[in-house]
Amino acid sequence: MTKDKRVTSYDVAREAGVSQSAVSRVFRPGLSVSKKTREKVMTTANKMGYRPNAIARMLITKQSGMVAVIVSSRANVNYPEVLSQVSKQLAARNKRVLLFTLDNAEGGDELFEQIWTFQVDGVIALAAHFDHNSLDKFKEHKIPVVLYNRNVPDALANTVCCNHELGIKQLVNELKLNQPKNYLVISGPEDSDVATERREIALKQLEKHGEQQVSVLYGDYSYQSGRDCLAQWLKSNPAPDAIICSNDIMAVGVIDEAREHHNIDVPNDMSVVGFDGVSSSSWFNYQITTIKQPLEQLTKAAVDMLLEHIENPDSPPETRVITGTLIEGNSVKRP
Amino acid sequence: MTKDKRVTSYDVAREAGVSQSAVSRVFRPGLSVSKKTREKVMTTANKMGYRPNAIARMLITKQSGMVAVIVSSRANVNYPEVLSQVSKQLAARNKRVLLFTLDNAEGGDELFEQIWTFQVDGVIALAAHFDHNSLDKFKEHKIPVVLYNRNVPDALANTVCCNHELGIKQLVNELKLNQPKNYLVISGPEDSDVATERREIALKQLEKHGEQQVSVLYGDYSYQSGRDCLAQWLKSNPAPDAIICSNDIMAVGVIDEAREHHNIDVPNDMSVVGFDGVSSSSWFNYQITTIKQPLEQLTKAAVDMLLEHIENPDSPPETRVITGTLIEGNSVKRP
């Protein structure tokens, strides 16, 4: 019963008294096989426990059916959920996720070689930093790449991202309600493209509103860094009227630090906004005013776009921007 | 420059004036090749941008170098982090993660077929429910499987798990400090093995202590379900003295619900404990007394175990239990 070797299409063919290619045909969807042959093959295949070998198929079709997904080790907090969404979306399109973690330490070169080796059909990058160099390599080798939530200036890459511009504009409008004088921007790490974008937009918006007193500090997206930034700031400055954080988790840290160690009331003494709309942002103690990223639509767009470019490798780069929704929480002072 | 075809070992061989097998040898670590040949091959390979085709290698060696990792769609909150840890650990051992999401809807049979097809070297299951049937199939086909945080009664599977027994004993001891009279256990979903284990251990411990007034409610590990369970309970019952939650996130929900809608002070009116030690459990407003799972050690153990069983397919099933650490927060009343 339990053969040590895996059963191959030849074994099935022999047993069923047909040719090997007949077996192959039965297992390729949409190929014409007579009902009789199909049944004969299917029953013996099932009896023998035969399943086609995907590796062999990949080798001959030059289509691995695998998509490399790159996640940064220091990933933004909601990437995990993004990952499982992407995986499900791809599975529905009959593709699998081959996971790669980008340790910021080692270069993207090594990563590229790895991925290239596996003949993946495409790449989705959720990583913090994915440099131009690697991007060019993939392009050169005609491997479609979709960047998730990353705006590449020259727009020579496929990108799906949340509408940061609009979102942050809305957040700033919320903050303006009570006409704050001093602003603090707590940005994500300097080497994160998303962080850079969110920070720069925030600064631009504030400037447009004629705000003069704006400072910037850098965290690393973590709760603790939110706390640390505020604590450090307060060592030599008064509490700002409004804080714009590059993500919700740092906003939570800021709020906790304010309340625990500095006796600052949020939102009455200080307004705080975040970004992402992660679940904890709406917990009773925080209720952060933030922009909720439409995860499902973002991931769906990313997968759709990737598949289109796999089908049609020469279609030009594309950017899809999806609008998030403003969550009016209770972390911003109202007039 | 940009050839449309991928360059193969034959191309390199021709260019370098050696045989194809020489090229192959150069790219297999630990094979004897003369220094001269090696250099010649390496330089032309680099010049031509050659990298061995992993798919072809898989086909001939019958080792895909891929490990299937199964995650449940309704995954416990800290699985994401587990996933990236596992991925990194495996990468260090030169294996890649092929991701599968188990939608509780479709059966494990379909999933098995999928995985089998890809000739993976092994499987790590982080899924909520992975039935005996599938387990047997993998065993029958000699694919090593490691279950993460799941105790299978008959111990016929490889398992790595946190020491739930000890952890919950410690939590109950903490609760006992103030001699509560009424206990409420808020369990994870009924079809989750981890939830079942944690719940049953809790009930056993309470019984051992002679506690009479113990009730059980079922959530789904989510924040909202924690809130809902408490709200529902309070409709027809007084607040319990102590609540044991199957994970931290539900404990957070319980605490928020108590404070927001029922004017119950935690810990003074009601003690709450969680499990997992996720980062938000230590946030200022919660500081939940919980058991912190040693994630890194757990994942390392899982990967080690899997690789041992890949090397030695006939070694008997094994269970590795790793002790978590009690975090004494501020959610339990002290005498």
Next chain:
DNA sequence: GTGAAAGCGCTAACAG
């Protein structure tokens, strides 16, 4: 140490 040759298990023309 090196090259020739035989596949791994499958798909995809191509005749029949």
Next chain:
DNA sequence: CTGTTAGCGCTTTCAC
């Protein structure tokens, strides 16, 4: 509709 045939790109004996 079916069988024959020729590979996909690599690893691995086996002579030399």
